Amino acid sequence: MFLLLLLCMWGLLLQGDAQDRASLWRGNDRSGRCQYTFSVPSPVEASCPQSGGPEVEALKARLSLLEVLVSRLTGGDATTGPQGSRPRAQPDLQEALNRAVGERNLLQGEKQRLERELEGLQHRMEEMRRETERLRNRPCPPQTPMVPPSPPLQDGGLMRPSGGSGSLSHLMNRPNRQGDSSSLRDSAWQYGPPGFQELKAEVTEVPAPDGSEDNTGCGDLVSVAEPVTHRKADNIAGKYGVWMQDPEGVSPYGSSMVWRIDTVGSEVRQLFGYDDMEQLSKGFPSKVLLLPDPVEGTGATMYRGSLYYQRRRSRTLIRYDLSSESIAARRELPHAGFHGQFPYSWGGYTDIDLSVDEQGLWAVYSTSKAKGAIVISQLDPHSLEVKKSWETNIRKNSVANSFIICGRLYTVASYTATDTTINYMYDTTTSQGKAVAIPFKNKYRYNSMIDYSPVQRKLLAWDNFHIVSYDLRLGRQQAN
Known part of the structure; x- marks a missing residue:
């Protein structure tokens, strides 16, 4: 050890x-x-081969x-890693920054929206101020004493509105560019809104016709009775439409045949035919035709065995022959506005309105040259050529609808007011127009079609899904 x-x-x-x-x-x-x-x-190695230590x-x-x-x-x-990567920002601070930036962008967008609304309100206020100033500067119509009543008409003693008395005495004749003359020169009628025209209408109480008088004359329109409902449309396609009869029916269809077109839709092509009014009321069509070209608006009409209508999205008029079921004539209505350029006030692409009366085939429309005023043209029923035209001084989009009786154009003030008026008449025989005030009712408050039927001597209308008619009374044709 x-x-x-x-x-x-x-x-x-x-x-x-x-x-x-x-x-x-x-x-x-x-x-x-x-x-x-x-x-x-190390007792052996003087230095290590690797570097460092x-x-x-x-x-x-x-x-x-x-x-x-x-x-x-x-x-x-x-x-951090061993190589010392750069520090990154705190997540909560970054999130707060992103939130603040988003809120700032939202506030900037809201500010821009409010600025646009403010500009719009300022523009409307300026328009209202100018309109108020114009109304203030406009002189009031003179108040005239009551005038003696005019002599009674031959067909029942009803009073006809006088064009030169009361508030209508300021309407004077003046020639237009085509050599015609019109009694309508009130600036409010030419440029005022439709509602203003309706308020200006002078309502005259006229008894409804009782049917006992002879009603075969072709004078001025005196009164329009309450509407009579014949049928309600079955579906949404019938909210707007047109129905008509041919005053000079041709075989195989007679004048008692009733025709109907539902005009809601982008491709309106179906034409329904009924043997008579009773079958229309029951909803039993005896004939359904498919038109070769789609229909635009509610301005179609029937005459001498043909359907006349405006082709969709064009100023082209078409005459469709019912017996051969083919297009017999096609022609553009010169310079006529179409597809929403000059419609009636209710819209519906009613730029061209065709109608028939005792004197033949008519077209009611407007042009850029007429600056939106109603133009009346009498058409050749065979070739669709314009035979003669008249230019009125009442804007087409300021009235709800129009119809022609005995060569006289009548316009309706409103399509929604239950109690409105027929407020204007233009006589193509004398080339003169005047304001009238004949009571008219829109029973269902959305009247999209009004036409005169020489067969029934009634007004036919399409009022918010409902097919209705109006009895009317005309004054005796006065001797020149």
Whole structure:
């Protein structure tokens, strides 16, 4: 044992020099954990082939720790990689910034919208101010005393509105560009809104016809009775429409045949035929024809065995022969507005309105040259050529509808008011127009078609899904 102890002591003495150069190092590794390192110089190798050593590794570990601390102090992510990636912004701050930017954009959009609304309101206020100023500067019509009643008419003693008395005395004759003359020169009628015209109408109470008088004359329209309902349309396609009879029916269809077109839809082609009014009321058509070209508006009419209508999206007029079921004539109505350029006030692409009376086939429309005023043209029923035209001084879009009786055009003031008036008449024989005030009722408050039927000597109308008719009374034709 003693010998073994001496050997150990001898070894320690021999290696004392090496022990003096041994070192112990303690530090954190790359993951941050404490690590002890003991180093002893090599007795054989003078230097290590690799570069660096524990001091370098310790320095790297300390640098990593320093980067972690710096990242925490600057608000970045504490878990940076060993290569020291750049700190990223705090998520909550970034979210708050994004929220603020979004709210700012919303506020800017709302501000722009409010500015546009303010400009619109200012524009409307300016228009109202100008309209108020115009109405204030306009002189009031003179108040004239009551005039003696005119002599009674031959067919029942009803009074006919006088064109030169009361509030209508300011309407004077003047020639137009075509050499015609018209009594309508009030600027309110030419440029005022439709509602203003309706308020200006002078209502005259006229008894309804009782049917006992002879009603075969062709004078001025005196009165229109209450509407009579014949049928209600079955579906939405019948909200607007047109129905008619041929005053000079041709075989195989007679004048008692009733025709109907539902005009709601982009491709209106179906023409329904009924043997008589009773079958129409029951809804039993005896004939259904498919037209070759679609119909535009509610201005179609029947005459001498043909259907006359306006082709969709055009100013082209078509004569469709019922017996051969084919197009017999096709012609453009010169310069006529179409597809919403000059419709009646209710719209419905009613730019061209065709009608028939005792004198033949007529077209009511307007042109750019007429600046929206109603133009009346008499057409050749065979070729559709314009035979003669008259230009009135009343705007087409200021009236709800119109019809022609005995060569006289009559306009209706409103299509929605239950109690409205027939407010204007233009006589193509004398080329003169005048304001009238004949009571008229829109029973269902949306009248989209009004035409005169020489067969029944009634007004036919299409009022909000309902097919209705009106009895009327005409004055005797006065001798020149």
